[in-house]
Amino acid sequence: xxxxxxxxxxxxxxxxxxxxxxxxxxxxxxxxxxxxxxxxxxxxxxxxxxxxxxxxxxxxxxxxxxxxxxxxxxxxxxxxxxxxxxxxxxxxxxxxxxxxxxxxxxxxxxxxxxxxxxxxxxxxxxxxxxxxxxxxxxxxxxxxxxxxxxxxxxxxxxxxxxxxxxxxxxxxxxxxxxxxxxxxxxxxxxxxxxxxxxxxxxxxxxxxxxxxxxxxxxxxxxxxxxxxxxxxxxxxxxxxxxxxxxxxxxxxxxxxxxxxxxxxxxxxxxxxxxxxxxxxxxxxxxxxxxxxxxxxxxxxxxxxxxxxxxxxxxxxxxxxxxxxxxxxxxxxxx
Amino acid sequence: xxxxxxxxxxxxxxxxxxxxxxxxxxxxxxxxxxxxxxxxxxxxxxxxxxxxxxxxxxxxxxxxxxxxxxxxxxxxxxxxxxxxxxxxxxxxxxxxxxxxxxxxxxxxxxxxxxxxxxxxxxxxxxxxxxxxxxxxxxxxxxxxxxxxxxxxxxxxxxxxxxxxxxxxxxxxxxxxxxxxxxxxxxxxxxxxxxxxxxxxxxxxxxxxxxxxxxxxxxxxxxxxxxxxxxxxxxxxxxxxxxxxxxxxxxxxxxxxxxxxxxxxxxxxxxxxxxxxxxxxxxxxxxxxxx
Amino acid sequence: xxxxxxxxxxxxxxxxxxxxxxxxxxxxxxxxxxxxxxxxxxxxxxxxxxxxxxxxxxxxxxxxxxxxxxxxxxxxxxxxxxxxxxxxxxxxxxxxxxxxxxxxxxxxxxxxxxxxxxxxxxxxxxxxxxxxxxxxxxxxxxxxxxxxxxxxxxxxxxxxxxxxxxxxxxxxxxxxxxxxxxxxxxxxxxxxxxxxxxxxxxxxxxxxxxxxxxxxxxxxxxxxxxxxxxxxxxxxxxxxxxxxxxxxxxxxxxxxxxxxxxxxxxxxxxxxxxxx
Numbered sequence: 001x002x003x004x005x006x007x008x009x010x011x012x013x014x015x016x017x018x019x020x021x022x023x024x025x026x027x028x029x030x031x032x033x034x035x036x037x038x039x040x041x042x043x044x045x046x047x048x049x050x051x052x053x054x055x056x057x058x059x060x061x062x063x064x065x066x067x068x069x070x071x072x073x074x075x076x077x078x079x080x081x082x083x084x085x086x087x088x089x090x091x092x093x094x095x096x097x098x099x100x101x102x103x104x105x106x107x108x109x110x111x112x113x114x115x116x117x118x119x120x121x122x123x124x125x126x127x128x129x130x131x132x133x134x135x136x137x138x139x140x141x142x143x144x145x146x147x148x149x150x151x152x153x154x155x156x157x158x159x160x161x162x163x164x165x166x167x168x169x170x171x172x173x174x175x176x177x178x179x180x181x182x183x184x185x186x187x188x189x190x191x192x193x194x195x196x197x198x199x200x201x202x203x204x205x206x207x208x209x210x211x212x213x214x215x216x217x218x219x220x221x222x223x224x225x226x227x228x229x230x231x232x233x234x235x236x237x238x239x240x241x242x243x244x245x246x247x248x249x250x251x252x253x254x255x256x257x258x259x260x261x262x263x264x265x266x267x268x269x270x271x272x273x274x275x276x277x278x279x280x281x282x283x284x285x286x287x288x289x290x291x292x293x294x295x296x297x298x299x300x301x302x303x304x305x306x307x308x309x310x311x312x313x314x315x316x317x318x319x320x321x322x323x324x325x326x327x328x329x330x331x332x333x334x
Numbered sequence: 335x336x337x338x339x340x341x342x343x344x345x346x347x348x349x350x351x352x353x354x355x356x357x358x359x360x361x362x363x364x365x366x367x368x369x370x371x372x373x374x375x376x377x378x379x380x381x382x383x384x385x386x387x388x389x390x391x392x393x394x395x396x397x398x399x400x401x402x403x404x405x406x407x408x409x410x411x412x413x414x415x416x417x418x419x420x421x422x423x424x425x426x427x428x429x430x431x432x433x434x435x436x437x438x439x440x441x442x443x444x445x446x447x448x449x450x451x452x453x454x455x456x457x458x459x460x461x462x463x464x465x466x467x468x469x470x471x472x473x474x475x476x477x478x479x480x481x482x483x484x485x486x487x488x489x490x491x492x493x494x495x496x497x498x499x500x501x502x503x504x505x506x507x508x509x510x511x512x513x514x515x516x517x518x519x520x521x522x523x524x525x526x527x528x529x530x531x532x533x534x535x536x537x538x539x540x541x542x543x544x545x546x547x548x549x550x551x552x553x554x555x556x557x558x559x560x561x562x563x564x565x566x567x568x569x570x571x572x573x574x575x576x577x578x579x580x581x582x583x584x585x586x587x588x589x590x591x592x593x594x595x596x597x598x599x600x601x602x603x604x605x606x607x608x609x610x611x612x613x614x615x616x617x618x619x620x621x622x623x624x
Numbered sequence: 625x626x627x628x629x630x631x632x633x634x635x636x637x638x639x640x641x642x643x644x645x646x647x648x649x650x651x652x653x654x655x656x657x658x659x660x661x662x663x664x665x666x667x668x669x670x671x672x673x674x675x676x677x678x679x680x681x682x683x684x685x686x687x688x689x690x691x692x693x694x695x696x697x698x699x700x701x702x703x704x705x706x707x708x709x710x711x712x713x714x715x716x717x718x719x720x721x722x723x724x725x726x727x728x729x730x731x732x733x734x735x736x737x738x739x740x741x742x743x744x745x746x747x748x749x750x751x752x753x754x755x756x757x758x759x760x761x762x763x764x765x766x767x768x769x770x771x772x773x774x775x776x777x778x779x780x781x782x783x784x785x786x787x788x789x790x791x792x793x794x795x796x797x798x799x800x801x802x803x804x805x806x807x808x809x810x811x812x813x814x815x816x817x818x819x820x821x822x823x824x825x826x827x828x829x830x831x832x833x834x835x836x837x838x839x840x841x842x843x844x845x846x847x848x849x850x851x852x853x854x855x856x857x858x859x860x861x862x863x864x865x866x867x868x869x870x871x872x873x874x875x876x877x878x879x880x881x882x883x884x885x886x887x888x889x890x891x892x893x894x895x896x897x898x899x900x
Binding site for chain 3: 340341343344345347348350351352354355358359361362363365366369424427428430431432433434435437438439440441442443444445446447448449450451452453454455456457458459460461465466468470471474475498501502503506507510545548549552555558559561562565566567579580583584587588593596597599600601603604606607608610611615
Binding site: 085098 | 791796797807812815
């Protein structure tokens, strides 16, 4: 139980509109990721849902009930902060139990719930430690444990992995994924990292300057970005964007082609280019080239392509994987 | 950055402090301003009349006011010079890798915690007494005549006492500022072949300039209203030799019972303090930004 | 520089620092020594530094002659009491300024600081007359209120700078966890800020303990703290140096010790956070 619906939600700080009219449905049990560049309003949107900020106008419905004007604690949502926001003076047990204490639950119930959460998160041995005695990953788990015990309608994650190193980030990503599978609770996850978004989400919400640019599953966004913004934002390395004659002849103002959808040849092709550098990753090679008349491009070549800087190559896009955009940056065709 | 509810709570919680301080500041100040326009003596409190600016005229044209103003400036200026220059030297010395630094620090900071009445009386009697004081004995031991401090050098005596109280403050704050001086910068300067003197003037002094400003301004605020030290040592004398503005207003009010005149003097003191305050607020305000 | 410093230079520097430290500290040490002398030894020329007949009778006499304990009690009650009340008012105010700042918060803070800069003599006359009319002269409540108002801006300022260092996330986490505002301040903010609150309190107690303008002008006997008690030794007939020293030692010892413990925080408090 935990569907969340936003109806024309607006938020402005003074004269600055941070969120301008967001309509969004987050289905019960789904893992939804808010993604966008910094300053797009994704964290503010999360805080509006949490109740840590007021909406300037619009409605927030939780389970179909209007929650716009009720306090954060009464919304039945739990939040995991970027900084973890653990209470430094309380033990792990105290941190996890705090919400239950505030809700005046009986001591034995609290104890039982804390133990269960600690069990799920492998924290049983650390219950009496203070947060400062824990590693980054353990702190992260305590923050999640604090959320779990409240049995919330939805979990809100605000860039929870950005303070971890790369290896730990991958591991925690998996753990959060597992948690979602076992709890089946609605989760909303904010990140600026499109890889996190692609790997974790059932539904991705791409935000641009306070508005929803596109909502969809990871593959929908990858295959059918509805505009240049999403096209550029989703996918790594970034989609190649071409304007000029090549776009004109295809009846578009701009065309986009992902690095993996460019065919590379040493003899002939649509665009001539010079190799700047080739990055050999083993399984793939990313080739950064300077195209003649089309500017810098990135090509993903299979295997261990032998290319030297300065070498002339030819590129040809796979026609049916081309994305066409009109002069306003909107997608043309299906 | 919060909800309406927390914002309202914020206003409510800050209100008691603001209201109390506002009343504390505005009510007496308004009364002082009002009294300063009255002929009002506590000895003759049935006979109060409005005289507009006459009290200011009397107060400002009183030769005692002029000498009190000079005394105030001399006291503030001398103590500032002694404590800041002395403080820089003491702080530089303590910033060296000396043995038992923390113990030296304890000794240096100690006088700041001594209440003004104690330091004044201890200095006046145990140290500066012309017959049995320690200074007299030292003078005699060196074959010099003992100095009758409070008779011949009353202002200097007060300045010494007050400087002793404020030198620790300056030392402590300047030492703290010095300690934040980047060690690598020091090493770089040594490698560049900077001698001790240029090193101090080109690198150290600019680094602690802000702390020095803060010390000067804060000390000035307190030094403008030095009172207890004068009350228990000289009572403003001999004559008016050590009467500063604070003490002059006190005398006018509680010894001469002249409410109107004392109030006018009080307002003058407020104006003087405000001139300093404006500078201090600028500095501290800048710190808020960073 | 530290590395290259020779041992000889280090010893020389240390000796110089110790000498300066000793000279600065000497008047306090001298007072302490004198407090254990007989009145005759106190006046002796040449002065007796350590080799005199040590006696504690001055301390006994200070109490019997002048009811020292009442003044000490007043000092403690006033400096601790006024600042506890001060903290109760200042903690919520500092919470508000640090975590729910408005456009005017900085102005309010600066204005609070400015009240500190008003010289006492500027308001001495009306305060004296008001206190006289409300029977607050030589009254603990009256002088306590004045001390409270003297320190309130400092309390709020210091707490504000400490609270600013606490991440707002943690308070928001508490809000999400269902803590009321009261619980948020009592269970989360206060325990986290305990070191800051303690040093704030310490500095405020030191300042109140040594406050000597209002205590001298508004109290005489019943509510008078040690500052006023010591001032009574300025009368010529009170010139008993050993007893003055004993009384002085008693008056400064507690605060000197507190001060030594809080010296680091002191810098921050006394400069309103401008030097840390």
